[in-house]
Amino acid sequence: MAMKKDDKKLIHxxxxxEANQSETKRLNERLESDGRVRSEFEQxxxxxxxxxKIRIEVPPDFTKNVMSETKRLRKPKx
Amino acid sequence: MDDSTIVGKCQGGQAECYGQLVDKYxxxxxxxxxxxxxxxxxAEDVAQEAFVRAYKGLGKFQKKAKFSxxxxxxxxxxxxxxxxxxxxxxxxxxxEQLANMDGNPKDxxxxxxxxxxxxxKMREAINKLPVLYREAFVLRHLQGLEYEDVATITTVPADxxxxxxxxxxxxxxxxxxxxxxxxxxxxxxxxxxxGRKE
Numbered sequence: 705m706a707m708k709k710d711d712k713k714l715i716h717x718x719x720x721x722e723a724n725q726s727e728t729k730r731l732n733e734r735l736e737s738d739g740r741v742r743s744e745f746e747q748x749x750x751x752x753x754x755x756x757k758i759r760i761e762v763p764p765d766f767t768k769n770v771m772s773e774t775k776r777l778r779k780p781k782x
Numbered sequence: 783m784d785d786s787t788i789v790g791k792c793q794g795g796q797a798e799c800y801g802q803l804v805d806k807y808x809x810x811x812x813x814x815x816x817x818x819x820x821x822x823x824x825a826e827d828v829a830q831e832a833f834v835r836a837y838k839g840l841g842k843f844q845k846k847a848k849f850s851x852x853x854x855x856x857x858x859x860x861x862x863x864x865x866x867x868x869x870x871x872x873x874x875x876x877x878e879q880l881a882n883m884d885g886n887p888k889d890x891x892x893x894x895x896x897x898x899x900x901x902x903k904m905r906e907a908i909n910k911l912p913v914l915y916r917e918a919f920v921l922r923h924l925q926g927l928e929y930e931d932v933a934t935i936t937t938v939p940a941d942x943x944x945x946x947x948x949x950x951x952x953x954x955x956x957x958x959x960x961x962x963x964x965x966x967x968x969x970x971x972x973x974x975x976x977g978r979k980e
Contacts, residue, residue, distance in 0.1 A: 716896060716948050716951065719951065720862050720922075720929075720944070720947075727939045736888075744955075747955050747958075747959045748951055748952075748955050749973075750959075751904075751951055751955050751958060751959075752923050752951065754904050755817075755904060755908070755919075755923050756907070756923075756924065757904070758813070758815055758816070758817055758904060758905050758924065760812060760813060760816050760822055760825065761909045762808045762809050762812055763826060766804070766808050766812070766826070766829075766830070767801050767804045767805050767808060770804045770808075770829060770830055770833045770834065770837075771800070771804065773800075773802050773830070773834050774797065774800060774833075774834060774837045777834070777837065779792075779795060780792055780793055780797065780837060780838070780839075780840035780841040780843075
């Protein structure tokens, strides 16, 4: 059974932090009353949250390397 | 010191101030490249090139524009060029490299901060997204930019970015949690069957 379009819209608005007060209230009601909406919302929230774990460190000499490259170039002037 | 002041100083001849901008944005630009291309070496190469290109263009940079948006734009275009070239001469992603290694991959793993197994799966799933969806998702969620800023960087209307990020989230959810859909489909089928019996 496909989820209602309205529910999907609400979920994504909330994930984007763009849901207003009445939309948030409506979503909370839907989350309480419908397990499918709740599950979808939790899954999407987790997808977004987990992406923040994808990180690599900056190599220690990165700025030094960039600056030594730029030294070979002409200075930027207006 | 804010970006515009630093840019002004660079344009006034104090080129060494540029290092402050590199320090400030290096993590963001390297991680943008990493999320877009899935390979640490490519990410570092592209980030370095982006900073050098930005430096070259600094003389013409208009201070009323946002330095960060401009830098993101340069980096993103380089990522896309790189991805196009990569489709011709493939360099494997870090996950592919790890899979091809002999011995204990943990001993040879690149300097990636993997907090759990899921972040590897997530990276793989992001790399499978169409590039336009990937850039919208990465800029919005990994870089935490506002839709208006993403729109400026990608030169499409903010609503288009919203739709792309929406689709990216749906695709990621689909590839990372396919069992949830199966669960609800089966549950609905069971309930339907019950209803018929009654």
